[in-house]
Amino acid sequence: xxxxxxxxxxxxxxxxxxxxxxxxxxxxxxxxxxxxxxxxxxxxxxxxxxxxxxxxxxxxxxxxxxxxxxxxxxxxxxxxxxxxxxxxxxxxxxxxxxxxxxxxxxxxxxxxxxxxxxxxxxxxxxxxxxxxxxxxxxxxxxxxxxxxxxxxxxxxxxxxxxxxxxxxxxxxxxxxxxxxxxxxxxxxxxxxxxxxxxxxxxxxxxxxxxxxxxxxxxxxxxxxxxxxxxxxxxxxxxxxxxxxxxxxxxxxxxxxxxxxxxxxxxxxxxxxxxxxxxxxxxxxxxxxxxxxxxxxxxxxxxxxxxxxxxxxxxxxxxxxxxxxxxxxxxxxxxxxxxxxxxxxxxxxxxxxxxxxxxxxxxxxx
Amino acid sequence: xxxxxxxxxxxxxxxxxxxxxxxxxxxxxxxxxxxxxxxxxxxxxxxxxxxxxxxxxxxxxxxxxxxxxxxxxxxxxxxxxxxxxxxxxxxxx
Numbered sequence: 178x179x180x181x182x183x184x185x186x187x188x189x190x191x192x193x194x195x196x197x198x199x200x201x202x203x204x205x206x207x208x209x210x211x212x213x214x215x216x217x218x219x220x221x222x223x224x225x226x227x228x229x230x231x232x233x234x235x236x237x238x239x240x241x242x243x244x245x246x247x248x249x250x251x252x253x254x255x256x257x258x259x260x261x262x263x264x265x266x267x268x269x270x271x272x273x274x275x276x277x278x279x280x281x282x283x284x285x286x287x288x289x290x291x292x293x294x295x296x297x298x299x300x301x302x303x304x305x306x307x308x309x310x311x312x313x314x315x316x317x318x319x320x321x322x323x324x325x326x327x328x329x330x331x332x333x334x335x336x337x338x339x340x341x342x343x344x345x346x347x348x349x350x351x352x353x354x355x356x357x358x359x360x361x362x363x364x365x366x367x368x369x370x371x372x373x374x375x376x377x378x379x380x381x382x383x384x385x386x387x388x389x390x391x392x393x394x395x396x397x398x399x400x401x402x403x404x405x406x407x408x409x410x411x412x413x414x415x416x417x418x419x420x421x422x423x424x425x426x427x428x429x430x431x432x433x434x435x436x437x438x439x440x441x442x443x444x445x446x447x448x449x450x451x452x453x454x455x456x457x458x459x460x461x462x463x464x465x466x467x468x469x470x471x472x473x474x475x476x477x478x479x480x481x482x483x484x485x486x487x488x489x490x491x492x493x494x495x496x497x498x499x500x501x502x503x504x505x506x507x508x509x510x511x512x513x514x515x516x517x518x519x520x521x522x523x524x525x526x527x528x529x530x531x532x533x534x535x536x537x538x539x540x541x542x
Numbered sequence: 543x544x545x546x547x548x549x550x551x552x553x554x555x556x557x558x559x560x561x562x563x564x565x566x567x568x569x570x571x572x573x574x575x576x577x578x579x580x581x582x583x584x585x586x587x588x589x590x591x592x593x594x595x596x597x598x599x600x601x602x603x604x605x606x607x608x609x610x611x612x613x614x615x616x617x618x619x620x621x622x623x624x625x626x627x628x629x630x631x632x633x634x635x
Contacts (some may be wrong), residue, residue: 235552235587236598237552237555237596237598237599237628237629238552238587238588238596238599238628239586239587239590239596254583257582257584258582258586258591261590261591262591262592264591265591265592266592267592268592269590269591269592269594270590321601472612
């Protein structure tokens with residue numbers, strides 16, 4: 178990997194880090210979108226000119242979905258609102274939680290997940306988005322509840338080879354999947370427990386508080402999910418799920434990321450519990466499985482040894498496509514750690530930032 | 543009717559760093575519709591896609607807050623001042 182770019186979305190702006198020496202060192206730049214929260218970032222490398230995206234919120238002035246074709250030197254906000262609910266829907270976009278380029282088979286398609294629970298699709302590389310009506314009109318929607326972070330559609334997983342197959346995850350609505358390009362959506366939560374519900378209602382058809390879902394592009398039928406109490410694997414693209422949390426210090430957390438080359442390898446940053454969102458035993462550790470969840474190992478070389486109390490949010494962990502793979506995570510203490518050996522060892526590449534909300538990384542030609 | 547929209551510092555980037563812009567219309571809604579045609583990025587910072595005043599935006603027409611009732615129906619006259627401010631409720635440290 179020659180040049181790489183790392184987007185660091187924080188509570189108070191976007192920081193860009195660049196590496197030109199195969200990820201050994203990173204140079205960080207000054208903040209952009211200062212004092213504005215950057216919940217989502219994306220890097221679209223499907224065209225000759227990479228396009229980077231930022232989903233920015235100000236608290237006062239509404240959300241902003243913007244992009245840059247010069248790797249962050251300048252940003253474009255189209256005159257027409259790039260994303261918004263149709264007139265008369267009585268809804269407005271409160272936050273852009275996820276920006277996800279589709280597969281290489283649809284090089285102009287970009288998805289955006291927003292709050293309130295909705296999916297938008299762009300067919301012009303992210304310059305304008307339209308509401309995916311099939312999900313918005315789903316009969317379950319009136320019963321979807323917000324999670325602690327809001328009514329967010331936070332995960333979009335297009336199938337790598339089937340453009341009609343898209344999976345989304347929402348807090349606290351659960352996982353839904355379309356196989357017809359978004360016209361109809363089915364629930365995909367069988368086997369996932371909602372531990373906070375009464376005992377006889379703990380396996381609902383929907384309403385689970387899923388925190389993040391990941392897939393490996395070479396094995397798209399296999400999914401991994403970190404839930405609000407529960408870590409799961411599906412071998413049938415969400416038709417059914419089974420727990421894989423044995424060996425973890427906790428089954429609560431937010432972030433998880435799949436290895437870019439090894440379908441059996443997954444990374445998590447567990448937290449003790451919903452009412453105690455600290456790393457278990459106050460230790461800063463990433464957990465890795467290399468056998469699809471049959472066993473887990475803690476990774477801590479290069480990470481802080483002192484008692485540690487910071488959490489990692491759902492989009493603040495990411496992997497690059499290098500070989501060996503790079504893995505990155507950002508904390509609510511404003512630190513960014515990176516590993517260029519698949520998690521065996523870590524180094525600090527940024528610190529003293531506002532809390533980190535989102536990370537994305539890519540190799541840039 | 544031509545009135546003046548007075549901008550807080552955070553929004554001046556959407557108006558060429560001007561401290562105020564002219565808006566045209568007999569009601570606040572008409573004036574902001576006019577603004578949407580000329581400076582759409584500025585207008586969408588004030589109203590959502592349904593044309594509603596954003597929850598943490600304060601707006602005063604000639605010194606009177608328009609948050610209650612039907613803000614977009616508020617009459618604006620020639621030389622009216624429309625003052626925009628961020629509400630303290632929307633901030634985060």
